Amino acid sequence: MSDSTITGACLCRATTFEITGDLSPGTLCHCGQCRRQTSHVYSSTHIPQASLRLTRDDRLAWYQASPMARRGFCSACGSVLFWDPFDEDRISVSLGALDAPHPGRVVKHIFTADTGGYYPIDDSLERADGD
Template sequence: MTKGQCLCGAITFETDAAPQGPSVCHCGQCRRQSGHLWASAYVPKDALTIAGPLRWYDSSAQAQRGFCPTCGSFLFWQAFAEDTISFALGALDAPTGLRLQKHIFTADKGDYYDIADDVPQTS
């Protein structure tokens, strides 16, 4: 069982499904919303149980982002055309048992940091 919550605890989530594709996103939207970058993994949407006052923001014509209206934690990302949902790795209860598999949208990364690990990158 993988479990997580927002900073204030108002939103909790859990899944029995094995999280897939642990990655770090360097796109401009994730950097602006998180304040730096966003690490996530995904599961089938119907395998994730979410409780609490979740709010959604349509960040583009393709996807929405879920966050806590109380503490502002950015917890979920979902493409409208997909049946999976991504959740923030930083919101998970430890131990996660996960390891990063990739960095994505690295061409959009901020100019104030370097990616200094050996995890594969896609631009």
């Protein structure tokens, strides 16, 4: 998907955004922080910061979950939206927050060593114990 715009939002639409350009292949993150924040796994695409434009951010809040990144979410409805690493000019955007239909596709599981143990990873996608 080149030269097109994808829109997305939190559940209550207090935060809306646009992505211009290509989405990276999606990942499913099984790390402890993502599991706790989403109550399962975090599906995301990692895009250049310049590709993301907030069109409404009335209730967007940030939580610094670690020394390396902050997590963006809606303070009204709780939707998980972004993972923003401090040392990159890229940001992860929740695939679930994108308006359907969209071209995002998950191709890899990451941090599989940290799975919750209550679910199998029984598909044929690539896997990595870390990222």
